[in-house]
Amino acid sequence: MKDINAAYDQIQKDRKAGRTSYQSQSYGGGYNSGSYTGGYYNAGGYNQGYNQSYSGSSQFSDIRRLIQQNRIAEADELLDGVPDYKRNAEWYFLKGSVYYRRGWLGEAARCYQRAYQMEPGNQEYAAAWQRISYQRQYGSSPMSGTQRGCSCDCCDLCAGLMCLDCLCGNWC
């Protein structure tokens, strides 16, 4: 009996841990705080979490800031003003972010892909392109599909409790 209780506790603990990590990853404190990873309500599209590595090397930090503040039209204007020979992977990535925010998902995908192809080693571009390729292939976002059938959680819990009840001899 002790073993069973211990195992049950362990499962509950794991689940709790699993759930919180999932929540903090994809919901954070709701979209207002802007910690929704890799989505629209994350400040700046995809660039959250990687900013540190960029603070020194980014050519377009002012444009990045505009995108984070959701001043999309201004950011787009500045991006269009950059001459062709200066348009590097980061330029395409930021252009992609601007398109993404405007809802132009086709063009956004093209730009994100271009950024990734120009600089495949860059974590930020790779993460963005990975997420988008998943969406384009499966019609849902990574991390969302399995959690959506939430009723499972409660059924599982119920079944677990019934099982425990049986084992404890209350029923049988």
Add this chain to the structure above:
Amino acid sequence: MFGYIKPFRPELRLREDEEYKAVYCGLCKELGRSFGLFARMTLSYDFAFMAMFFMALDEDICPSYEKCSCIAHPFKKRCRCCENRAVSLSAKAAMILTYYKLKDDLTDKGFFKKIAAAFLMPFASSARKKALAFGNEAKFIDNAAAKMMEEQQKLEKENCGISDMAAEPTAKFLEELISLGGNDKNEPVLRRFGYLLGRYIYLCDAIDDLESDRKNKNYNPFLLSGEDALSEAKAVLFMTVAELSDDLDLLELKRYKETVENTVSLGLKSEVERIINKKGGEKNG
């Protein structure tokens, strides 16, 4: 709109399916009551979803149901959702959009389409006038729809080959329309939802009409975008659906949560697959 937004019914619970049918019947009845028999012919899944979505968003609208009989199903009594703000708003939006759709058909190149449009126009026009008499919301929808048509025609004249740009007028219209169901708190999320939903509708319709547009030499953004239009369209539609699901996760739904989620994450996707497979089959067959 064209009936691309519907739930994936095999995955609905019986209760949810009944509720959905009740909203559908309620909208039909409301169309008939306010705008006459002609209006009932325009009944579509899209506006049933809109009614349901508005009820889901607004706690103050409390849907009630009643048993009724129906001309289309004379032997069985059905449940229907009684008139409320969401249902009547959807009915008005449907009438206004039907009017603009017919107006657009009048400029169509196809002879029969033109005749049909000319024949139905008086009904649609009087229905629109009735809808406009109901108040500011209808006027707001009407303005947005007029703007959409104007911008759409401009893009078509320019032969725009970028599908994102071609979808923008419809997307903006849906953004305005859907924003009517919101409050200050959820407006930004709702606006993006509407925008993406409009994109979805436009792109689905464009793919659905691909062959006939090619034959009649009508405008279609996918005819201009190069070789592999079908697979690119599928990818872009899937991405739109994924973004819609993500956006919906951030909205607080007061009721019909499962049905709305089912529609957005399963229904839209299966509709895309249906259209793309149909086109793929036509090409090979």
